Every structure is written in structure tokens, then in C-alpha cells.
Amino acid sequence: MTRYGNILIKNIYYMLSYVLPDLRRSVYLDLEKEPFDNIYSLFAGILEKGVSYQLKQGLYREYEEKREDMAAVRGRIYMPGTMGNRMRCRRLVTCDYDELTVDGPMNRVLKTVLAELVRDRRVDKERRARLKKELPFFASISLIDLRQVRWDGFHFHRNNRNYELLMAICRLLVEGSILTTGEGARHLPTFDFEDELSRIYEKFLLNYYKQEYERKYPGFTAGARTINWDLDDGNRDLLPSMNTDVTLSMGDKILILDAKFYQHTLQEHHDNQSQHSHNMYQIFAYVKNEAANEGEKTVAGMLLYARTDEEVLPDAEYRMSGNRISVKSLDLNRDFSEIRRTLNGIAEEYFGIG
Structure with a gap:
């Protein structure tokens, strides 16, 4: 199995490399050439490389x-x-x-996660053997209950910056599953992290445009913005905030991208399929309020779904009260060069660049 759902495992690695830029460092470059049968082997491979490098540098002491x-x-x-x-x-x-x-919180997390992956037969045998060889270096470090980890309590600086990526991967493994403990045994059950993938997908889209376009095209910006309500009386009491996933801007053009990661990209009612109503209402509200705030600028919106295996997929464009709103899908089950081509095509279509 080289896929997780409708996503090539290798594409999860590529998306993570935009979310966690340290994955592009030389120590991890060999991962791009390795085949991964499942999500466990991917994360185990990242940890194997990172921990091996850290052992050569010396475990962080605190x-x-x-x-x-x-x-x-x-x-x-x-x-x-x-x-x-x-x-x-x-x-x-x-x-x-x-x-x-060395028996500090981050090394305890590392040892416990490594120990669990070594026991997990869903990780390929050779990789488990390599991880097992790393465990003796953690002999003086305590095992912990991963459910009690305060992930936001870790602070990273020059002396422990290598741990930022390692802790992020450990957190994905832990929060992407429901840990169970029985008679002292700790193990990772079936990995199910659709919520985490949704966040990775959103951050990947944002960071792709930031990293690939902001340096290359002066004046181009990519960011997650808060849109102000266009109010007549200024009363904002109890109004929800409007926070965009991705807002692209260049010159007098603005494109609001709303990343959607669902098992089903269309809703069905009485055998009739349609766009998810709440998603359409949301992007419409974003576009109209941003257009009112920006005055003369041209504002457009796009719902960009991660493609599923459904027969009918969203691919439409609408003109709504003077603004362009489109719905498209991004196929994460194809070679990453195709994903790159699709994202570049969006920038070219809306801004004439790419």
C-alpha cells in the first residue's frame, strides 16, 4: 500500500516538507528516494534519520x-x-x-515513540531494526505516558532547534491516533489522522505560495488573513471572525483560497448532489466583505478540495454579485509534479504569473 486514503504516501512527505521546512535539510534528503508502504513507515523513516543525526551531535541536555x-x-x-x-x-x-x-521531556517523548514504532509491525522490518539500534542510546531516559505530554510547553532555540521537527512528527503520531494503555503496555492503534491531514493540507497550500512565489515575484504576498465585516453601524458584538486559510494578493487582485479536506466533496439530498452549502456561504461572505473593504481591488474566491475517489467532483465557476467564485479539486493521488502544475496554474490564471 503506497497510499493513505486518496493520497500518495510520498505526497504527504512533500506536503510536510513545506509545512516543516527542516525536512529539506541534507540529513533528510535521502527520504525522497525511498519507497514508503504506509504512513507508519514514512514517519518512522523521518524519525530514524533525525534521531540518527541527533545522536551524532549528542542528545540535548536540559x-x-x-x-x-x-x-x-x-x-x-x-x-x-x-x-x-x-x-x-x-x-x-x-x-x-x-x-x-538528558532525561528531559523531549528525549522522553522520543524514546517512548521510538519504542512503540519498534514494536509496531506496520512499520517495515528493516526500518524497525534500524530504530531498535538507536534505542540503547536512550537507556538512561524514562518512558512516559504520551497522553500526558504538553506539546505547547516545548520551547525551541539555537541549541535544540533540531528537536522542533522531531517533536512535530511525534505529535502527529500521537494526536493522529487514540492511545490505549492496557496492563502497562502502550501502543499506537490504527492510524487515523484526517483532522491532522486537513491542517497539513491547509498549511501546505499557504506555504507553497509563500515559498515558491513571494521571493520570485515582487509584490506577491501569501498569508492567512482576518477579514473585517462590512458593517453599517460598526456593531461587531457576537459576530464570528472571518479567518482565511490562504489569501493571495498581487497588485489590484486578491484571491481567497479556502482549503477543504473531506471524504465527500459534494452533499447529497434526495438523490441530488450539490456543493456543500455552508462552504459556499462561507467563501461568498469572505469575498463580499473583502471586496467591500478593499474598494477598487478585484477580489475572487476559490474552494480548493482535496480530490476524492467519487465519480462526480466539483469543478465549476460562478459569477456572484460581480465577483468570481470557483470550486476546484486538487488530486493528491498523482505525482507531485502534477500537483505543482495545478497550483502554478491557479497563480497564472488569476495573476498572470507562474
């Missing part, structure tokens, strides 16, 4: 707060503990101190 009863003062004296020792006639001082250790 300070951990500790409290111990000691014969001599180290760090800061903890008075409640020290007084308790005195009351028990113990000639010890309770001290709080920081100790530099």
Missing part, C-alpha cells in the same frame, strides 16, 4: 529541578524540608537545585 536532603548546601535551601529534618534530629539540609540531564 536543566531539571530537583529537591534532595543533603549533608552540604547545594543550590537553594528549602526551609520547610530543612526544618522538618531538624525536628527529626537529622543533620541534613533540604536543597532545591538544577541538574543538567
Whole structure:
């Protein structure tokens, strides 16, 4: 199986390389040539390369707060503990101190995820064997319950920047499945991460245009914007915010792209198929309010669905109150060069570039 649903596994790697630019570093370049049978082997391959590189550099050490009863003062004296020792006639001082250790939160996450992947037979045998050879280097590091990880609590800087990609992949593995624990055993069940793929798809579209077009074409911008409501009285109380997935702009033209990742791209009612009504209402509201805000600029909108295997796929263009709104699908089940051609074609069609 070289696909996850309607997406080539290799295309998930390419999309991730735009979402996580560190995947383009030389240490990961060989992954582009490797075949991946499933999603597990893809993520295991990324971790294998990243961890191998990090082991050569040395595992990141961080300070951990500790409290111990000691014969001599180290760090800061903890008075409640020290007084308790005195009351028990113990000639010890309770001290709080920081100790530099490899047994920190990020290395614990790495070890636990690697251990689970080594046991998971959905990862190809050779890759599991290579991951297993890396585990002894984590011997002094504790295993943890991955459900308790505070992913947003990690802070990255110059000394641990390599971990940013590793933690992102671990997070995808953990949050893309529902962890179960039974009698001390931890394992990753069937991987199901449609919500994560939806976010990856959205960020991929945004970063593709930022990375491929902003440097090449002066004046071209790609970003996720907030659109203000065009109000007569200025009363915004309880109105929902309008946050675009992707807004492309150049000169006097604006294109609002709304990324959609569904199992079914059309809705069905009484055997009749139509566009998802809430999606059409949403893109219409975005376009009309942005057009009112921008005055003389030409504003258009597009619903860009990730293509499914349905027989009927959305491919239409509408003129609504003076604005162009289109619905298209992007086939993620084809060679990435075809995906690139489609995205470049959108830029050429709307802005005359690409």
C-alpha cells in the first residue's frame, strides 16, 4: 500500500516538507528516494534519520529541578524540608537545585515513540531494526505516558532547534491516533489522522505560495488573513471572525483560497448532489466583505478540495454579485509534479504569473 486514503504516501512527505521546512535539510534528503508502504513507515523513516543525526551531535541536555536532603548546601535551601529534618534530629539540609540531564521531556517523548514504532509491525522490518539500534542510546531516559505530554510547553532555540521537527512528527503520531494503555503496555492503534491531514493540507497550500512565489515575484504576498465585516453601524458584538486559510494578493487582485479536506466533496439530498452549502456561504461572505473593504481591488474566491475517489467532483465557476467564485479539486493521488502544475496554474490564471 503506497497510499493513505486518496493520497500518495510520498505526497504527504512533500506536503510536510513545506509545512516543516527542516525536512529539506541534507540529513533528510535521502527520504525522497525511498519507497514508503504506509504512513507508519514514512514517519518512522523521518524519525530514524533525525534521531540518527541527533545522536551524532549528542542528545540535548536540559536543566531539571530537583529537591534532595543533603549533608552540604547545594543550590537553594528549602526551609520547610530543612526544618522538618531538624525536628527529626537529622543533620541534613533540604536543597532545591538544577541538574543538567538528558532525561528531559523531549528525549522522553522520543524514546517512548521510538519504542512503540519498534514494536509496531506496520512499520517495515528493516526500518524497525534500524530504530531498535538507536534505542540503547536512550537507556538512561524514562518512558512516559504520551497522553500526558504538553506539546505547547516545548520551547525551541539555537541549541535544540533540531528537536522542533522531531517533536512535530511525534505529535502527529500521537494526536493522529487514540492511545490505549492496557496492563502497562502502550501502543499506537490504527492510524487515523484526517483532522491532522486537513491542517497539513491547509498549511501546505499557504506555504507553497509563500515559498515558491513571494521571493520570485515582487509584490506577491501569501498569508492567512482576518477579514473585517462590512458593517453599517460598526456593531461587531457576537459576530464570528472571518479567518482565511490562504489569501493571495498581487497588485489590484486578491484571491481567497479556502482549503477543504473531506471524504465527500459534494452533499447529497434526495438523490441530488450539490456543493456543500455552508462552504459556499462561507467563501461568498469572505469575498463580499473583502471586496467591500478593499474598494477598487478585484477580489475572487476559490474552494480548493482535496480530490476524492467519487465519480462526480466539483469543478465549476460562478459569477456572484460581480465577483468570481470557483470550486476546484486538487488530486493528491498523482505525482507531485502534477500537483505543482495545478497550483502554478491557479497563480497564472488569476495573476498572470507562474
